[in-house]
Amino acid sequence: MLKDFEKNQPEDKKAVDQEIKKLRAELLARQQKLREKKIPVLVLIEGWAAAGKGSLIKELISEIDPRFYSVVSPAYIPESESRYPFLYPYATAIPENGKIVFMDSGWMESLVRKSLTHEITANEYTRRVRAVNEFERQLRDGGYLVLKLFLHIDRKEQLERLENLCSSGDTEWRVTEADLWQHREYKNHLKAYDAFMEATSDAVKWHILDGKRRRTAIRDALKLLVDRIDKALEKDRYCGEPFEEKFPLIDMPLLKDVDLSPTIPDEEYDKELKKLQKHLSELHNVIYRKKIPVILCYEGWDAAGKGGNIRRVAYPLDPRGFDVRPIASPEPHELNRQYLWRFWTRLPRTGHICIFDRTWYGRVMVERLEGFCSEKDWKRAYNEINEFERQLTDWGAIVLKFWIHIDQDTQLARFTDRQNTPEKQWKITDEDWRNREKWPQYEVAVDEMIQKTSTENAPWFIIESNDKKYARIRTLKIIIKALEEACEKKFREDAEP
Amino acid sequence: MLKDFEKNQPEDKKAVDQEIKKLRAELLARQQKLREKKIPVLVLIEGWAAAGKGSLIKELISEIDPRFYSVVSPAYIPESESRYPFLYPYATAIPENGKIVFMDSGWMESLVRKSLTHEITANEYTRRVRAVNEFERQLRDGGYLVLKLFLHIDRKEQLERLENLCSSGDTEWRVTEADLWQHREYKNHLKAYDAFMEATSDAVKWHILDGKRRRTAIRDALKLLVDRIDKALEKDRYCGEPFEEKFPLIDMPLLKDVDLSPTIPDEEYDKELKKLQKHLSELHNVIYRKKIPVILCYEGWDAAGKGGNIRRVAYPLDPRGFDVRPIASPEPHELNRQYLWRFWTRLPRTGHICIFDRTWYGRVMVERLEGFCSEKDWKRAYNEINEFERQLTDWGAIVLKFWIHIDQDTQLARFTDRQNTPEKQWKITDEDWRNREKWPQYEVAVDEMIQKTSTENAPWFIIESNDKKYARIRTLKIIIKALEEACEKKFREDAEP
Numbered sequence: 001m002l003k004d005f006e007k008n009q010p011e012d013k014k015a016v017d018q019e020i021k022k023l024r025a026e027l028l029a030r031q032q033k034l035r036e037k038k039i040p041v042l043v044l045i046e047g048w049a050a051a052g053k054g055s056l057i058k059e060l061i062s063e064i065d066p067r068f069y070s071v072v073s074p075a076y077i078p079e080s081e082s083r084y085p086f087l088y089p090y091a092t093a094i095p096e097n098g099k100i101v102f103m104d105s106g107w108m109e110s111l112v113r114k115s116l117t118h119e120i121t122a123n124e125y126t127r128r129v130r131a132v133n134e135f136e137r138q139l140r141d142g143g144y145l146v147l148k149l150f151l152h153i154d155r156k157e158q159l160e161r162l163e164n165l166c167s168s169g170d171t172e173w174r175v176t177e178a179d180l181w182q183h184r185e186y187k188n189h190l191k192a193y194d195a196f197m198e199a200t201s202d203a204v205k206w207h208i209l210d211g212k213r214r215r216t217a218i219r220d221a222l223k224l225l226v227d228r229i230d231k232a233l234e235k236d237r238y239c240g241e242p243f244e245e246k247f248p249l250i251d252m253p254l255l256k257d258v259d260l261s262p263t264i265p266d267e268e269y270d271k272e273l274k275k276l277q278k279h280l281s282e283l284h285n286v287i288y289r290k291k292i293p294v295i296l297c298y299e300g301w302d303a304a305g306k307g308g309n310i311r312r313v314a315y316p317l318d319p320r321g322f323d324v325r326p327i328a329s330p331e332p333h334e335l336n337r338q339y340l341w342r343f344w345t346r347l348p349r350t351g352h353i354c355i356f357d358r359t360w361y362g363r364v365m366v367e368r369l370e371g372f373c374s375e376k377d378w379k380r381a382y383n384e385i386n387e388f389e390r391q392l393t394d395w396g397a398i399v400l401k402f403w404i405h406i407d408q409d410t411q412l413a414r415f416t417d418r419q420n421t422p423e424k425q426w427k428i429t430d431e432d433w434r435n436r437e438k439w440p441q442y443e444v445a446v447d448e449m450i451q452k453t454s455t456e457n458a459p460w461f462i463i464e465s466n467d468k469k470y471a472r473i474r475t476l477k478i479i480i481k482a483l484e485e486a487c488e489k490k491f492r493e494d495a496e497p
Numbered sequence: 498m499l500k501d502f503e504k505n506q507p508e509d510k511k512a513v514d515q516e517i518k519k520l521r522a523e524l525l526a527r528q529q530k531l532r533e534k535k536i537p538v539l540v541l542i543e544g545w546a547a548a549g550k551g552s553l554i555k556e557l558i559s560e561i562d563p564r565f566y567s568v569v570s571p572a573y574i575p576e577s578e579s580r581y582p583f584l585y586p587y588a589t590a591i592p593e594n595g596k597i598v599f600m601d602s603g604w605m606e607s608l609v610r611k612s613l614t615h616e617i618t619a620n621e622y623t624r625r626v627r628a629v630n631e632f633e634r635q636l637r638d639g640g641y642l643v644l645k646l647f648l649h650i651d652r653k654e655q656l657e658r659l660e661n662l663c664s665s666g667d668t669e670w671r672v673t674e675a676d677l678w679q680h681r682e683y684k685n686h687l688k689a690y691d692a693f694m695e696a697t698s699d700a701v702k703w704h705i706l707d708g709k710r711r712r713t714a715i716r717d718a719l720k721l722l723v724d725r726i727d728k729a730l731e732k733d734r735y736c737g738e739p740f741e742e743k744f745p746l747i748d749m750p751l752l753k754d755v756d757l758s759p760t761i762p763d764e765e766y767d768k769e770l771k772k773l774q775k776h777l778s779e780l781h782n783v784i785y786r787k788k789i790p791v792i793l794c795y796e797g798w799d800a801a802g803k804g805g806n807i808r809r810v811a812y813p814l815d816p817r818g819f820d821v822r823p824i825a826s827p828e829p830h831e832l833n834r835q836y837l838w839r840f841w842t843r844l845p846r847t848g849h850i851c852i853f854d855r856t857w858y859g860r861v862m863v864e865r866l867e868g869f870c871s872e873k874d875w876k877r878a879y880n881e882i883n884e885f886e887r888q889l890t891d892w893g894a895i896v897l898k899f900w901i902h903i904d905q906d907t908q909l910a911r912f913t914d915r916q917n918t919p920e921k922q923w924k925i926t927d928e929d930w931r932n933r934e935k936w937p938q939y940e941v942a943v944d945e946m947i948q949k950t951s952t953e954n955a956p957w958f959i960i961e962s963n964d965k966k967y968a969r970i971r972t973l974k975i976i977i978k979a980l981e982e983a984c985e986k987k988f989r990e991d992a993e994p
Contacts, residue, residue, distance in 0.1 A: 028920070029920050032923040054815050054816055054817055057816040058812070058814075058815070058816050061811075061816065062808065062811075062812050063808070065804055066804070066807060066808075066811070066821030066822075066823050066852070066854055067823040067825075067854070070820065070821075071816040071817070071820070073816075073817045102816070104816065104817055170779065170782060171782075173786055282667065285667060285668070289670055307562055307563070310563060311559065311560070311563075314558075314559075314563070315555065315559050317555075318551050318555070319551055319554040319555050319558065319568040319570075319599070319601065320551055320568070320570045320601055323567065323568070324563030324567075325563075326563050326564040328564075331828060331829055331830050332828055332829070333828055333830075355563070357563055357564070423525070423526050426529040426532075
């Protein structure tokens with residue numbers, strides 16, 4: 001930890017420069033191998049203000065081919081990003097396979113600052129630290145090489161550097177109010193940094209670098225990077241073991257036990273639909289103004305009526321405040337990143353409603369059954385998804401998940417109708433017929449998914465859709481109830497002092 | 498134009514509703530055909546505040562499958578976007594092939610408002626109108642179906658609607674200061690809208706819809722959309738004719754006339770490099786603080802030394818303030834959009850330096866020679882690229898383009914060296930050898946490109962790189978000179994009252 005950090009070893013400049021040169025050549029020799037083995041590398045560089053993070057990154061990248069790395073500086077992201085979950089700038093910036101991302105200050109700097117300035121409560125801080133651990137572990141388990149560095153200088157050294165920067169008009173602007181505040185509160189920061197590092201060493205450990213000795217820090221960072229890459233190259237790409245945290249789960253029936261007979265008379269449907277859509281439209285206004293993000297997830301059998309259901313929900317919404325995200329097979333640039341990346345990049349802003357037409361649950365359905373990921377991968381996914389969704393609801397989002405359910409006979413009737421109706425033919429493909437043959441395997445996977453991921457914060461609803469109209473009314477009612485509750489809760493919170 | 502717009506036709510609600518129903522079914526029947534023919538559709542919906550744009554969009558999308566459309570609202574984009582060229586929110590939001598994008602207020606609303614509030618000068622307004630015409634024409638010529646609608650209501654109607662909205666707590670928040678200002682200044686807006694529409698009817702014409710009669714407006718919009726789609730489906734995808742605007746061009750030599758003999762002694766190189774890098778580093782500070790965007794474009798023969806040149810330029814830069822963008826073959830989601838889209842999405846923010854390792858000039862080199870686009874496409878591209886680059890420099894960017902030049906013997910020597918050096922083998926592929934065989938064809942294409950696109954605002958520099966070190970020094974000097982001039986200009990402008 002920082003408080004016991006041993007410094008003051010003398011620095012033999014010439015010898016260290018030699019080592020740096022050698023290590024740079026070694027890193028260079030490994031860049032192509034990283035690509036061949038498709039290993040993504042995330043190097044997080046945290047540290048004190050004026051410790052030299054930018055200059056360290058400059059030295060690390062100086063020889064690497066630009067095709068193999070990029071530098072991201074989430075701290076410089078405009079404030080608008082605060083309309084997303086706090087992990088958003090990091091989760092959307094992860095490297096693709098075979099590339100290195102150097103991150104110039106990330107989740108540590110931001111979390112510690114917000115905790116010390118009381119921008120977030122102690123509870124919120126604890127939740128975020130948990131989310132950080134989940135995020136790092138998920139990356140590691142997904143085969144990412146994550147390296148976390150902290151560039152350390154003591155208070156005296158920091159003072160000298162800040163004074164030095166402020167003494168020239170050319171560099172004065174680099175010193176921000178936040179830097180000066182950090183310096184005044186050095187001791188508190190030291191404690192908070194130590195506590196943060198201790199709390200986030202589960203999946204990926206921290207390395208402290210001696211910022212006072214610039215060359216030594218560069219040498220040590222290069223050495224760590226090269227060593228870690230070598231270890232990763234030796235074996236198969238790492239794939240984490242499945243494990244299950246106890247999430248508070250809701251008791252859910254098996255699909256076969258769901259009664260699919262409910263229907264609604266046409267006349268009642270028309271009246272109810274109109275009434276519910278009007279109500280939803282009004283609620284959308286409140287959601288928008290109260291900045292509550294809403295995530296509606298649709299999964300279901302082919303031809304179960306997802307599309308029509310979504311349209312009835314979307315119709316009363318203001319088009320400026322919602323998006324439907326149809327999820328198709330991943331594109332190459334999506335396949336090249338952790339599987340949740342393409343959902344992180346599609347999250348709604350606060351106050352917006354996002355309807356996912358198919359979702360991240362593809363991992364434990366089609367990817368599981370078609371062998372697009374390993375057994376360990378999909379077995380780990382239940383827990384990873386529960387964590388992801390808890391991160392969303394901790395952010396304040398409403399997350400509702402619908403399994404649009406029909407029986408096999410109904411599917412056959414609808415497939416046949418599509419086949420025989422020219423305007424509908426595009427909706428039916430050979431793949432649909434092939435998937436139909438796998439109904440029993442899918443049923444096993446769907447049952448397991450619903451049993452393991454219907455958490456209290458992000459519940460599943462099995463929607464009886466043999467009668468599509470009944471299904472639409474039921475879905476609308478569920479959404480309205482959840483939105484009403486969230487709005488009431490928000491009003492109560494806002495009313496509190 | 499708006500001032501002569503005939504309204505007050507009576508609306509037979511029942512008959513119009515019938516028509517709407519029929520047109521919706523027709524639109525639905527065409528969505529799959531649009532996908533098959535890969536035609537992208539951009540529907541821009543402008544209009545007065547409270548004219549009902551949102552509600553119109555809602556009706557247009559209500560039956561379409563979410564896989565076929567999306568709604569974008571650039572007006573709601575956070576202010577951070579102002580760190581990009583003014584067309585950025587629109588150019589990055591264009592639809593991909595086979596999809597419809599409905600844009601809820603776009604370039605018109607934003608430009609007219611900024612002109613009336615004097616946020617931009619009359620000259621800047623004129624430049625932006627020109628850019629809008631270029632943008633629309635480029636989309637049309639690239640096979641995009643662009644439909645521009647303006648939803649019109651008169652001053653009295655607007656007053657009623659605004660009063661109505663303000664009378665309830667649930668809707669009051671929807672009326673912004675800007676809306677009220679627009680209403681007070683209705684007459685000036687009317688004139689300005691008319692002038693804007695007249696100035697932007699070259700490539701794509703405007704359609705005015707009667708916002709007072711909601712159903713009629715929906716019917717008319719649907720009819721226009723269906724008719725335009727039908728016309729587009731009848732023929733081959735449109736491909737615009739090449740034409741050449743007179744851009745102020747710089748006299749450039751042909752490649753064969755370039756003297757490649759210049760060299761630099763090692764000792765002088767080391768000294769110069771250090772000095773120039775230090776200077777560039779200082780200039781980067783100024784660029785960053787003065788918020789000047791810099792775009793450096795690298796093209797050149799394989800093995801000409803682009804990578805090493807880029808590294809020497811990048812080394813002194815603060816990693817927080819620059820990016821290298823290596824450009825590989827386009828991914829599927831990039832191929833599915835106008836060819837400049839993948840460069841729009843990669844532009845730097847103001848104050849940042851972006852180094853493109855290969856660029857949009859692929860259009861008139863590899864895409865031309867390999868037949869990845871039609872002859873019309875690449876012939877049109879010279880002009881389109883000149884326009885694109887003028888949009889960048891009008892925004893305030895420095896755009897410099899380097900052709901890293903060697904002769905065939907030097908290339909052979911370097912290829913052979915790569916082949917024989919294990920660490921370098923990844924750099925040489927069969928494709929490189931194949932491209933080498935096409936040297937004469939490439940030389941014709943490169944000569945034509947440099948002759949036609951070396952504009953005064955975005956010049957080409959042919960960099961003699963038989964001696965790589967000489968090339969690096971020369972490139973650095975060119976960059977430094979351009980940055981110095983831009984900084985001086987900015988200082989002069991800022992000093993003016």
